[in-house]
Amino acid sequence: MPADPRFDRAIELIDDLNRQDPTTIKIGDKTLPRELAHSRFMTHWVLRLDPDAGPELLLAARAHHLQRWRIPRDSQPEGRRGYLRWRTGLHEFHATNTARVLAEAGYDDTTADRVGHIIRKRDLRRDPDVQILEDALCMVFLETGFTALRREQGDDKTADILRKTINKMSPAARDLALELDLPEPEMAFLTRVATGD
Numbered sequence: 001m002p003a004d005p006r007f008d009r010a011i012e013l014i015d016d017l018n019r020q021d022p023t024t025i026k027i028g029d030k031t032l033p034r035e036l037a038h039s040r041f042m043t044h045w046v047l048r049l050d051p052d053a054g055p056e057l058l059l060a061a062r063a064h065h066l067q068r069w070r071i072p073r074d075s076q077p078e079g080r081r082g083y084l085r086w087r088t089g090l091h092e093f094h095a096t097n098t099a100r101v102l103a104e105a106g107y108d109d110t111t112a113d114r115v116g117h118i119i120r121k122r123d124l125r126r127d128p129d130v131q132i133l134e135d136a137l138c139m140v141f142l143e144t145g146f147t148a149l150r151r152e153q154g155d156d157k158t159a160d161i162l163r164k165t166i167n168k169m170s171p172a173a174r175d176l177a178l179e180l181d182l183p184e185p186e187m188a189f190l191t192r193v194a195t196g197d
Helices: 005-020 034-049 057-064 078-106 107-119 128-142 144-166 171-177 186-197
Strands: 024-027 029-035
Touching: 005 034, 005 057, 005 078, 024 034, 029 034, 034 057, 034 128, 034 171, 057 078, 057 107, 057 128, 078 107, 107 128, 128 144, 128 171, 144 186, 171 186
Parallel strands: none
Antiparallel strands: 024 029
8 A cells, every 4th residue: 555644643542542442451461542552463463364444444443443442232121132232333433433534644635535434334244344354353363352241141142142253254254253362162163053063
């Protein structure tokens, strides 16, 4: 991708906002704000899935959880309906805030609209960029959250969540998931669920 000062500035602004996340996680020997770490994982996986990813997809990957902590899950009622309302609200929040950041970095409305379309995950399965974003999200979950989920939720609930995750992924991403460097029990469990054995 050719050098573009707008892109570099937008990434800087997104990272500065996500650096404010009060929740931290440990990555190796470093402690990072959770959403800053998550956005970096997303960038890594988007580039792994599509080494030629364009700036709109890379900006969407970096900003898709922009300041997510500002709208906690308990801002909506418990249950599936409340969860879906919360997720829809988050997509709008992230897309709107990202548009502001992109304008500050010098991008036009057309670019902001395209990035927002990807963040909102419109046309999943039909739009290759949206599918790659979804695949990257699934890979980040499998790599960073799956082991803890299984420990907290048990095998039955985890298997159900894994089946839903796998169903959202492209065939290429499913294949890549089976090559992750997970602890052996989790890799065996993931393989069983993914292959239906």
